[in-house]
Amino acid sequence: MSGIEANAMIEIRRTGLTGGPRVFAVANIRRGTRLAAESPLITVPPIPENDELPELCKAIDKLPDANATELANIFCPSSIIEPLRTDLRVRNTVWAHYKAKKWKDDDSGHVLSQGPSRRKLVRRTTNLCVKFLVTSVQLGPSGKYGSGVFPIHSRIGHSCEPNAHNAWNPTIQRLTLHATRDIRAGEEVCVDYTANVCRTRRQRAFVLLSSWGVNCRCAACTQPAVEKLRHRMLVIDGALAAYACGASSDPKFALKYGVPSVTTPAQALRAAEELVQLLRKQRLYGMELCRTFRECSKYALDSGIFDKALQYAQKELELERLLIGTDTEYLRGDLYGAECWIKSVRERTSHRPNAGYSYCQVGE
Template identity: 30%
Template sequence: MAAAHGNTEAQSTYKELQSALHRLGCPPNYPNVTLFSVFTSPVGGRGLKAVKDIPRGTPIICEKELFWVVNGTVGAIQARDPHFQALFCPPNNPTPQGRFEANRFQMGKDTEGRQKEGIFEKASRLNHSCVPNAYFAWNYKSRRLTVHAIVDVPKDAEIFVNYCADEHLMDRQQRQQGLGSYQFNCTCQACQPNTNFGMASAQRRQEMQTLDTRIDNNANNTLPVERSQQLIDIKAFSLLLQQEGLFYPQLADVYQLEVSWYIREIEQFADGTGSTRYRMGLLEEALEVARKQLEWDVACTGHDSPEVKKTSRTLKVICGLGQ
């Protein structure tokens, strides 16, 4: 019976993944098709721009590192790599170390649990935006850095990623300070304080800070009124992210918060108390939100990524609660 149950779960997970791919209309991987070119970016240095329209979910880069370090220090042999030397080097720190710090990417941990940082021939040319149109992730399974389109990227548009975590919870000054090691001032639409979008962005990000703190403070609250308010706050956070154009990973993370809320609420009635209709409604809501999260995971990290596997496990949990 255990084996049969395991096969049923595997089939269910496979169907959820295939359904997400179908809903997304994800394009196939084009390993031999060039989607971008290197150009002199108005942001600074040499960036990457789309040479054709790139649909959301398209894998743009899947790349092995030139080299990686764990102590943040570039060795003499690494510094002589011609591909590394071709990357941007900040004028106020024209050293191999300065070049490394301006172009590095996080790429998981080594066998001793130390954080690895790597340099990549293509991905290291990607410039930063606080409202990016692409997402990078280290896939420890394939041992490659992947970059996927978060939204549709039109031909000739520059491809941007977000260098820093939790920037959606920072004001403009904090974001600029966080980019210090990259030696440039961000001029994306969220960092232009005198434009309509820039002013609205500042307000949205301030509201997101407030909501994030309130959600965190009420995470373990079991009182019905506070639980209901937490769901209201989570949904408000989700809406602000969508208005800001921050879909991944921020929106997916908030979807995970919402799913966790539904699971906790369902477990409140595990003993059979409460309305069956209410419990089934919670299950339906949880499944809908988890599927949205899975879609974003697939679109921005690839169908074989650790993030997809994690969200698939969450879907299994939800389906189990309905049995």
């Protein structure tokens, strides 16, 4: 696997006759350790979703044979890839791509003969398109830098209680993988495919099974006590989202939607702090916690609790560095990283004494 900087503390193992290869720790790994930094096998630039398949066909035509072979060999559940292989939109796009090229071979420039040669080419490209659609990851927030498939990442399993976090780093042009907590030797390295921990078991199960053929059996998916915590997280997340967009200002909001009404920065801060506690209790030390630290900092700032605003900003920075490392010039350029936020908080705070503050849950 070319283009990979992998830590010697992980290895890829096959998990069974019907399962694909997975990534495991071969030594004890400390939280924050960078496990891998890998370049993509194939990428597609940031484009509208409807244009992804034509661009993908172009990228596959330019793909080196070694990369194409590795992409073809990536394991995907048959329940997911077979429907895509027979999807008329995929097949028609591939046929249209080569028809527009007048069926010319990219290497020789010769026109491919009708029949088996053309069908073989369409079948190969369709299979590679399907592997990309199932295993690709967005590069940056909302696919800002496009999407791609990576050798190690494509073999990492899912858990709703992940122990690792992956992120595209434009500064070094690599997808990095960091341990979000201490990992024991022999433990499988997992990330959260859904990238949203504030969902119920049923919501997660639907997305995982329909998109990746995954039937998760982690504690969050099997233990009622953990599911109760996830449901509470969903409620708080909904309350904060309503506050952010102004919907909770409706006097009948709580009655209509069954979500506690958050109407002031102080209430929003209490809600965000409860969410922090719930995330920590479940050892969910990923980007959701990082974002919640930012929310706590913002709401503390809006509430005039300046020291607390700075404390949460510093917590965000510490966690951000554990999750993505320190080679993050791109964050400073885009002005949305934790360092930029700390600078903004310091500029807005006067460090005057804070009023008394006590913690309570949303709805109390």
